[in-house]
Amino acid sequence: MIKILIVEDEKPIADLLDMSLTAAGYRCECLHDGMAAARALEENRYDLVLLDVMLPGVDGFALMEWLAPTDTPAIFITARGAVSDRIKGLKLGADDYIVKPFEIAELLARVESVLRRCHKTDSRLTLDDVVVDTQSHTVTKGGVPVSLTAKEYSLLLLFLQNKNAALFRETIYERVWGGDFMGDSRTVDLHVQRLRKKLDWGDRITAVYKVGYRLEVEE
Amino acid sequence: MKFAWKVTLSALCVLVLTTGLGSWLLISLSFQSSLDREIAVAREELEMLRISYEAVCDARGVTLENMSDRGGGLRRVLAGDPYFSGQTFRIAGTGGDLYSTLSSPGDDALLDQVDAASSGYAIRRDGDQVLIHCAGPAALPDGVVYIETERDISQIFADRAFHFRVYRWILLAAAGLGCCAMYLLSRWLTRPIRDLGAAAQALAGGDYASRAAVSGGDEIADLDTSFNHMADAIEKNVQDLADAARRQEDFTASFVHELKTPLTSIIGYADMLRSRHLTEEQRLKAAGYIFSEGRRLEHLSLSLLDLLVTGRGCAEAKSVDMEDLCVRAADVCRPAMEARGVKLFVRAEAGAVQGDGALLQTLAQNLLDNARKASSPGGAVALEGHALPDGRYELSVSDRGRGIPAEELDKITEPFYMVDKSRARAQGGAGLGLALCQKIAQLHGGALRFESKEGVGTQVTVDLGGVAHD
Numbered sequence A: 001m002i003k004i005l006i007v008e009d010e011k012p013i014a015d016l017l018d019m020s021l022t023a024a025g026y027r028c029e030c031l032h033d034g035m036a037a038a039r040a041l042e043e044n045r046y047d048l049v050l051l052d053v054m055l056p057g058v059d060g061f062a063l064m065e066w067l068a069p070t071d072t073p074a075i076f077i078t079a080r081g082a083v084s085d086r087i088k089g090l091k092l093g094a095d096d097y098i099v100k101p102f103e104i105a106e107l108l109a110r111v112e113s114v115l116r117r118c119h120k121t122d123s124r125l126t127l128d129d130v131v132v133d134t135q136s137h138t139v140t141k142g143g144v145p146v147s148l149t150a151k152e153y154s155l156l157l158l159f160l161q162n163k164n165a166a167l168f169r170e171t172i173y174e175r176v177w178g179g180d181f182m183g184d185s186r187t188v189d190l191h192v193q194r195l196r197k198k199l200d201w202g203d204r205i206t207a208v209y210k211v212g213y214r215l216e217v218e219e
Numbered sequence B: 001m002k003f004a005w006k007v008t009l010s011a012l013c014v015l016v017l018t019t020g021l022g023s024w025l026l027i028s029l030s031f032q033s034s035l036d037r038e039i040a041v042a043r044e045e046l047e048m049l050r051i052s053y054e055a056v057c058d059a060r061g062v063t064l065e066n067m068s069d070r071g072g073g074l075r076r077v078l079a080g081d082p083y084f085s086g087q088t089f090r091i092a093g094t095g096g097d098l099y100s101t102l103s104s105p106g107d108d109a110l111l112d113q114v115d116a117a118s119s120g121y122a123i124r125r126d127g128d129q130v131l132i133h134c135a136g137p138a139a140l141p142d143g144v145v146y147i148e149t150e151r152d153i154s155q156i157f158a159d160r161a162f163h164f165r166v167y168r169w170i171l172l173a174a175a176g177l178g179c180c181a182m183y184l185l186s187r188w189l190t191r192p193i194r195d196l197g198a199a200a201q202a203l204a205g206g207d208y209a210s211r212a213a214v215s216g217g218d219e220i221a222d223l224d225t226s227f228n229h230m231a232d233a234i235e236k237n238v239q240d241l242a243d244a245a246r247r248q249e250d251f252t253a254s255f256v257h258e259l260k261t262p263l264t265s266i267i268g269y270a271d272m273l274r275s276r277h278l279t280e281e282q283r284l285k286a287a288g289y290i291f292s293e294g295r296r297l298e299h300l301s302l303s304l305l306d307l308l309v310t311g312r313g314c315a316e317a318k319s320v321d322m323e324d325l326c327v328r329a330a331d332v333c334r335p336a337m338e339a340r341g342v343k344l345f346v347r348a349e350a351g352a353v354q355g356d357g358a359l360l361q362t363l364a365q366n367l368l369d370n371a372r373k374a375s376s377p378g379g380a381v382a383l384e385g386h387a388l389p390d391g392r393y394e395l396s397v398s399d400r401g402r403g404i405p406a407e408e409l410d411k412i413t414e415p416f417y418m419v420d421k422s423r424a425r426a427q428g429g430a431g432l433g434l435a436l437c438q439k440i441a442q443l444h445g446g447a448l449r450f451e452s453k454e455g456v457g458t459q460v461t462v463d464l465g466g467v468a469h470d
Helices: A011-023 A034-043 A060-070 A083-091 A104-117 A150-161 A169-176 A186-199 B003-060 B067-080 B108-113 B154-204 B219-275 B280-311 B322-340 B357-374 B421-426 B433-443
Strands: A003-007 A027-031 A048-052 A074-078 A096-099 A124-127 A130-133 A138-141 A144-146 A166-168 A205-208 A212-215 B089-093 B096-100 B120-126 B129-140 B143-152 B318-321 B343-348 B352-355 B380-387 B393-399 B448-453 B457-464
Touching (some): A003 A034, A011 A104, A011 B219, A027 A034, A034 A048, A060 A083, A074 A083, A083 A096, A096 A104, A150 A212, A166 B219, A169 A186, A186 A205, B003 B129, B003 B154, B067 B096, B108 B129, B129 B154, B154 B219, B322 B380, B357 B380
Parallel strands (some): A003 A048, B343 B380
Antiparallel strands (some): A205 A212, B089 B096, B089 B143, B120 B129
16 A cells, blocks of 8 residues: 655644545555654655645755655645745655645645656556556557547546546546636536547446536445 | 046146256256357457457558558558457458458348447358357547457357257156156056945945945045945845845745645635545534634734734824723733633733724733743733833733743744744634734834743833824
8 A cells, every 4th residue: 555654734734635645545644843754754664755845843845855865756735836946846856746725636646646657556547447557548448449539538547536536527627628617618528428438437427416527436 | 548547648748848848948048148158258359359459550540541551551460460360350341341351251231230339249050050240340530440250159059959959858758757657656546446446346246245445544535435334325225125025025925825724724625525425524524624724814814904904004093091901901811811720910000102092902912812822821921011201101911931932032023923833823823913013012112022031931021102293
């Protein structure tokens, strides 16, 4: 099981990260200050560290010194969205950057993609007879390749990262198309229809009334 | 053109003009006196000659009338006598030359100028040779003849020309040497100006610590001193601006952080609630966080509003009874104190301050709240009010709480600054309380003073002079 260390001094946010990552199937450990995090990093091994930049004691940027020798991937979480801050974080060796406030879907997508990039997880996602190879960006159903457009592929990944979650149309639009949702839901509906048809997932991807869609998976 | 060159060239002009003119005058004067001497000598010679000639003529009985008869004898005498033969002269009568040993034809124009009563001279130049011709009458018993002598004065002209040549070289050498000396001298004199220029350039280039070296007591030193005063002022202004900008930046960064932290929780938990299946326990936790973080946001916005409104100044200043105010503030805070097991003592003297009563009460309450938060159960907090002799009123709040680290004391009135962030959060603070207190104190002509020792307690004192009238 993937083990994630969360270093965040704001308890509500630490709990939020813990709750959502635990629900997504990760094992989490929460720490609230930099010194404790530094000690924990020396004693234990983690697959990923989520780091708040503004921490009491040792700040997030400084913690990178403890992180670098352990070769543990890190994602910064910060209220400061300035480009210079992002560059500083990435230069120090962070693998990604999440700016507060964030949506759960964004958090999960970034965590997943960093883990995959660092080969902490299997590069293949499976549900039923559908196999998604995230390295070659190919999808097979029962061993037969399914041809998906880039948007359909992103949509499929989003569903697989958020199993059993009701994905709102605006969330889907923002995650897949990467822009502000302007209220036109037809684009989203059209792509979901096509994905359902291509994977024969009419009963897997269900419509949530007036909200969006959900990928239903038995626990 | 460089200033040093200007000084050098103008000094050079003066040098050349004065020495040139001076030496020209000197040479001319000395020449003139030589010439005058020569003229005097020539006149003397003429006079001697005239007397001798008259004597000879008298002795020989030569008159104009018989001159043509006796001329031969006279001429022999003149040629034979060593005195006369050593002289070059001519004797001219009205009819023409009677006798001449002159090297030149003689000067008839000069003879025309003189008459029986006067003599004269003229200077004639013939190539390099300059002669002075002197002419005057010689009296014979029955009339007048004219004697003309000549004297070679080429030498004094040659001397003058030589002097001019020599002085030209001297002038040239003096100019060259003077030029070098003046240039070096003016470079040396203008060095402080160049240094000042370099300092000014460094200042303009952003090196605000750049200063001119002040040496001596001349005008340039005065200028250096003035420049340094200016540089001090500029450095201070730049520093103030940078400080203000940094405070503004800190404020913005803290504000964004304080705003985004509760927003992150609210948005995140709301997102969890709306899109995930949660257990009852998780659902309550999420809803609870949304509520408490929403409250925190509300508190933040109200505190900010207070800070903003107070920053604008107070609407109306009235005489505020401080004794009454202390009692009221204590009454408001007492329940919370007692709930925490902290004793509250109030000792206020009668006194009044011109100001905004509501703001002053907020000040007292905020200080009391801080004291309560710092105290542990069983502690004590004292609110004291003193009327000062100069009409000011001093409020002081002391506790026996955990104290403030010395290195944090000067930062605690900055907005969003929290000594112990997690504890401040737990007690619902946004780090704006003391910033507001400081604003209120400033508005009433005072400032917060902190005395604190870790583990012993803290005393905050603020002296209020009343709202300043414009």
